[in-house]
Amino acid sequence: MHDDRVFKALADPSRRHLLDRLFERDGRTLTELTEELEMTRFGVMKHLQVLENAGLVVSRKVGRLKLHYLNPVPIRQIHDRWIDKYTARHASALADLKAELEGG
Amino acid sequence: MEVQTMTTPTQAKPTQVYQVFINAPAQRIWDAITKPEFTRRYFHGTSVESDFKAGSPYRSYLSGDRGLAVEGDVLESHPPRRLVHTWVARYDPELAAEQPSRVTWEIDERGGGMCLLTVVHDQLEDAPKTAQSVSGEGWMYVLSGLKTLLETGEPLPALEQ
Numbered sequence: 001m002h003d004d005r006v007f008k009a010l011a012d013p014s015r016r017h018l019l020d021r022l023f024e025r026d027g028r029t030l031t032e033l034t035e036e037l038e039m040t041r042f043g044v045m046k047h048l049q050v051l052e053n054a055g056l057v058v059s060r061k062v063g064r065l066k067l068h069y070l071n072p073v074p075i076r077q078i079h080d081r082w083i084d085k086y087t088a089r090h091a092s093a094l095a096d097l098k099a100e101l102e103g104g
Numbered sequence: 105m106e107v108q109t110m111t112t113p114t115q116a117k118p119t120q121v122y123q124v125f126i127n128a129p130a131q132r133i134w135d136a137i138t139k140p141e142f143t144r145r146y147f148h149g150t151s152v153e154s155d156f157k158a159g160s161p162y163r164s165y166l167s168g169d170r171g172l173a174v175e176g177d178v179l180e181s182h183p184p185r186r187l188v189h190t191w192v193a194r195y196d197p198e199l200a201a202e203q204p205s206r207v208t209w210e211i212d213e214r215g216g217g218m219c220l221l222t223v224v225h226d227q228l229e230d231a232p233k234t235a236q237s238v239s240g241e242g243w244m245y246v247l248s249g250l251k252t253l254l255e256t257g258e259p260l261p262a263l264e265q
Contacts, residue, residue, distance in 0.1 A: 002125065027119050058121045058222065069121035076244050 002055070003081070006074045009054035014039065015047045019056060022070040029065055116235035119226040122243045126219050128254040130211045133219055134184030136250055137209055145259040146249030156181045162189040176204060186210050191225070193234055203230035223247060
């Protein structure tokens with residue numbers, strides 16, 4: 001359910017680029033992010049909204065500023081759910097093969 | 105083809121924000137943060153000890169009488185919505201020598217029994233080693249454990265050191 005939003009958010013190169021910029025340094029305003037990207041303010045705002053809805057970006061009011069932070073938890077959850085599972089299976093398949101070869 | 109650039113910040117961030125949905129009411133999440141019988145099961149075996157009133161000390165202890173894990177002061181306490189306390193890691197002398205940082209817990213009910221838990225660990229500018237120690241696996245392991253415990257009743261397996 002929530003995974004869909006994360007995958008959709010990550011399916012766009014501009015949004016991945018935006019995440020990479022936030023990974024380098026977050027706690028930034030829309031204006032700061034717009035200055036760094038070759039994108040209109042509206043474009044950045046729209047992409048930030050998709051990332052926020054997916055939980056990948058969290059915005060916080062600090063005084064009069066709205067700062068954007070990267071939230072690493074959803075990517076971690078995708079990792080736990082999708083990557084760990086298959087790499088574990090891969091590792092155990094290799095272990096099975098090894099046991100079979102050594103046993104045979 | 106898009107050019108992929110891997111970028112790694114050289115230093116852990118001085119403000120770190122973590123957010124996770126938890127399928128539990130706010131009061132249960134508050135209890136899990138403030139009661140030692142819960143923290144022992146997801147917070148690296150540590151037991152929290154505080155009356156959670158503004159101005160009171162916040163302490164957590166390592167398992168097996170191995171002393172203090174974290175020490176701080178409660179700055180704000182609004183059960184079951186918001187808790188702010190300072191943070192000095194005592195389990196490691198290098199971390200203990202750094203300046204106190206600040207941890208803010210926000211529990212926001214989102215309907216359908218779900219809450220959004222936000223943890224902000226900030227004021228880490230003068231505590232770079234502490235910042236490093238809580239980044240990456242740090243808070244994520246604790247928050248995943250908290251979520252798993254509340255949603256399934258089971259703790260996560262212990263981290264391999």
